[in-house]
Amino acid sequence: MALVNEHFLKLPNNYFFSDIEKKVNLFRVTHPKADIIRLGTGDVTLPLPPACIEAMHKAIDEMGHEATFHGYGPEEGYHFLINEIIKNDYAARGIHLEPSELFISDGSKSDTGSIGDILRHDNSIGVTDPIYPVYIDSNVSCGRAGELQNDGKWSNVVYMPCLPENNFIPQIPSQRVDIVYLCYPNNPTGTVLSKNELKKWVNYALQNDTLIIFDAAYEAYIQNPDIPHSIYEIKGAKKVAIECRSFSKTAGFTGVRCGYMVIPKEITAATLAGKRIPLNPMWKRHQEVKFNGTSYITQRGAEAIYTPEGKEQVKANIRYYMDNVQILKRALTEFGLRVAGGEDAPYLWVQAPNGMSSWKFFDKLLYEAHIVGTPGIGFGPSGEGYMRFTGFGKKEDCKEAIYRLRRCL
Numbered sequence: 001m002a003l004v005n006e007h008f009l010k011l012p013n014n015y016f017f018s019d020i021e022k023k024v025n026l027f028r029v030t031h032p033k034a035d036i037i038r039l040g041t042g043d044v045t046l047p048l049p050p051a052c053i054e055a056m057h058k059a060i061d062e063m064g065h066e067a068t069f070h071g072y073g074p075e076e077g078y079h080f081l082i083n084e085i086i087k088n089d090y091a092a093r094g095i096h097l098e099p100s101e102l103f104i105s106d107g108s109k110s111d112t113g114s115i116g117d118i119l120r121h122d123n124s125i126g127v128t129d130p131i132y133p134v135y136i137d138s139n140v141s142c143g144r145a146g147e148l149q150n151d152g153k154w155s156n157v158v159y160m161p162c163l164p165e166n167n168f169i170p171q172i173p174s175q176r177v178d179i180v181y182l183c184y185p186n187n188p189t190g191t192v193l194s195k196n197e198l199k200k201w202v203n204y205a206l207q208n209d210t211l212i213i214f215d216a217a218y219e220a221y222i223q224n225p226d227i228p229h230s231i232y233e234i235k236g237a238k239k240v241a242i243e244c245r246s247f248s249k250t251a252g253f254t255g256v257r258c259g260y261m262v263i264p265k266e267i268t269a270a271t272l273a274g275k276r277i278p279l280n281p282m283w284k285r286h287q288e289v290k291f292n293g294t295s296y297i298t299q300r301g302a303e304a305i306y307t308p309e310g311k312e313q314v315k316a317n318i319r320y321y322m323d324n325v326q327i328l329k330r331a332l333t334e335f336g337l338r339v340a341g342g343e344d345a346p347y348l349w350v351q352a353p354n355g356m357s358s359w360k361f362f363d364k365l366l367y368e369a370h371i372v373g374t375p376g377i378g379f380g381p382s383g384e385g386y387m388r389f390t391g392f393g394k395k396e397d398c399k400e401a402i403y404r405l406r407r408c409l
């Protein structure tokens, strides 16, 4: 008899996004003529940069000829891509990384979700609240999160609330935690950490022997030159932090699939007996066991992001999304709402008026303005009373949304 991993059964059913769709569908049935605007989408909408398309076409042609065909590639990724990443994303910011410290992947969901495979099941974890759900769910499914309690929190997870009282900046936990997940610029709040704030986390990790998983999926959206793009801009971070990045939101790769993870040589974790084990070779072995690489075509497409044309095209797409989020932010603020984020990230974290719940605010926006947002409660207990808006829609839709919101708020 095969037995199941019963921790997996603890995962609550993911009703959240289907609940949104149910509500939208019901509304459509009763209001067939209404033109719905989606301001909640977490997926990009602009097409791939032409430089990437061109590079991928070329790669496909190579695959069609015996002399230039590529079969299995290196598990850690092709060095033509790794070298561009090191040169442009790190060396340009004064960070020295070796090629063997990078692992090309099919995106950050896989990386943040699988890194737990090489870490013991009983580590304690710390997360900001609200949070990108993958960090918790991947720990639930291996038993690391403990049990779900009545307050919606997991027993072995330390929650760091991000609320207006702390300007949505998580406070360092008072106890020690083995593994901390940080996502900056943040999804869903759209907020960032200054160099000083990030320094506090690195120092906490150094003092408490904590491992930081730093998700920098939105670093390309940073506008303020003082905000760190990489955790390795902080001294000592290479001893304590793993960094994940993705081309999904940077260059529209959500459907193409490519990202990477940095595991510096210095990073170690302990055995129960106290022996320090470097995580870099462990992850290399993990990828050898479970992964056969991201496609050659995809990696050639990602490489093209770093060409002069590619950089310009990526910048233009990000500009478009950031303009959207900025015009939304200005309008919502003018209408009297409290809005965080949107300066260095494509997300706005909007407080529902008059103490309304997330779902109540959702219904109001849907029925009175025909606008769909993402209820904050879906991102954790501290998300109650909030709505996430994104800049990933069309500019015309954002403008129309503002016109409607002015009447409804």
Ligand SMILES: *Cc1c(COP(=O)(O)O)cnc(C)c1O
Residues within 6 Å of the ligand: 106, 107, 108, 109, 110, 132, 183, 187, 215, 217, 245, 246, 247, 248, 249, 253, 254, 258, 259
């Ligand atoms: C979109 C997103 C990612 C990217 O995931 P991929 O698997 O690379 O598409 C990673 N982290 C956060 C917080 C995100 O919102």
